[in-house]
Amino acid sequence: MAYQVYVDGQEGTTGLRIHEYLAKRSDVELLRIDPDKRKDPAERARLLNAADVAFLCLPDQASREAAAMVTNPNTCLIDASTAHRIDPAWAFGLPELARGQRDKLRQSKRIANPGCHASAFILLVRPLVDAGIVPAALPLSATSITGYSGGGKKMIEQYQAGGDDKLLSPRPYGLTLAHKHIPEMMSHTGLTTKPVFLPIVGNFYKGLAVSLPLHFEQLAPGTDAARLHAALAAHYEGERFVKVMPLRDPATLEAGFFDVQATNDTNNVELFVFAHDTQAVLIARLDNLGKGASGAAVQCMNVHLGVDEGLGL
Ligand SMILES: NC(=O)C1=CN([C@@H]2O[C@H](COP(=O)(O)OP(=O)(O)OC[C@H]3O[C@@H](n4cnc5c(N)ncnc54)[C@H](OP(=O)(O)O)[C@@H]3O)[C@@H](O)[C@H]2O)C=CC1
Numbered sequence: 001m002a003y004q005v006y007v008d009g010q011e012g013t014t015g016l017r018i019h020e021y022l023a024k025r026s027d028v029e030l031l032r033i034d035p036d037k038r039k040d041p042a043e044r045a046r047l048l049n050a051a052d053v054a055f056l057c058l059p060d061q062a063s064r065e066a067a068a069m070v071t072n073p074n075t076c077l078i079d080a081s082t083a084h085r086i087d088p089a090w091a092f093g094l095p096e097l098a099r100g101q102r103d104k105l106r107q108s109k110r111i112a113n114p115g116c117h118a119s120a121f122i123l124l125v126r127p128l129v130d131a132g133i134v135p136a137a138l139p140l141s142a143t144s145i146t147g148y149s150g151g152g153k154k155m156i157e158q159y160q161a162g163g164d165d166k167l168l169s170p171r172p173y174g175l176t177l178a179h180k181h182i183p184e185m186m187s188h189t190g191l192t193t194k195p196v197f198l199p200i201v202g203n204f205y206k207g208l209a210v211s212l213p214l215h216f217e218q219l220a221p222g223t224d225a226a227r228l229h230a231a232l233a234a235h236y237e238g239e240r241f242v243k244v245m246p247l248r249d250p251a252t253l254e255a256g257f258f259d260v261q262a263t264n265d266t267n268n269v270e271l272f273v274f275a276h277d278t279q280a281v282l283i284a285r286l287d288n289l290g291k292g293a294s295g296a297a298v299q300c301m302n303v304h305l306g307v308d309e310g311l312g313l
């Protein structure tokens, strides 16, 4: 029998993309809410409790409300919002995080998927903290360049309406230095000092790259580019969706520019080490609607159900 799957927030950006992934699958039957009732709590509760797997593609508060509606112990919730990412009762939806993470995802009926920036940051930093190369207290700074679909329906409408010259150029934000992904970035890497995180949204639909500058003299003694690269390669050996790209001197970049859209329409994350003398810049590139959101959510569903992890991706 097919798995019953419901997407709460089916008309939103991540919800629509999850529907696209799942529509191709014969092992999944999608439960759809009547468009007129999509914010009706009773109807949402009925469908949430009828589902084997329910994706929450909602603003944080609506996700918390949805989670509270679930009384069926068999329903597995996969939440795309920020609401539960550092809640110990929820498994963190990043199968590649560390050994044992897939077991947690198989066993838990509550899965909180990472934010798009956080996925990229954590995938770069966690292996280096685990290997003792980045001291947990090191004050790190990272930048993220992202497409506007990361901002959901409202931001997409704003960019696509045209006519506003301010939107033509990249826009740094998060200047309160309290971006909502920072708690999960710390909690799931082991960092004890809050990183400075500067996201920048650009005038393109999707694609994201987090850059992390490092100075070797601040890292474990003897760290060089080869050691950084080897630590990442060892951590992700055999992973299907996390690819450690060949070690590069920045001088070898094609025409000197990095393409933040090159993993679009895949569920892949590509990790790069660019290094020169005693400095490195690590970059993680992903599709914010793929491995940054909807693809990751489907991957977690596959892990939870014990089917091929890449099914439909
Ligand atoms: N876009 C991205 O790249 C990523 C997004 N996320 C997170 O995923 C979640 C969804 O984001 P996204 O799809 O981009 O957001 P959107 O704004 O595109 O979609 C959210 C959807 O939720 C609906 N909604 C709002 N309140 C309720 C409610 N009470 N009951 C039922 N439906 C409701 C909205 O309805 P209406 O259509 O009427 O507005 C909308 O369709 C957010 O928490 C976001 O932070 C996570 C990773 C990446």
Ligand SMILES: CC(=O)N[C@@H](CCC(=O)OP(=O)(O)O)C(=O)O
Pocket: 080, 081, 082, 114, 115, 116, 117, 146, 147, 148, 149, 150, 151, 155, 180, 181, 199, 201, 292
């Ligand atoms: C361009 C833009 O605004 N992007 C969003 C991130 C989207 C994401 O991953 O968000 P959630 O934590 O909400 O799930 C932001 O930086 O707030």
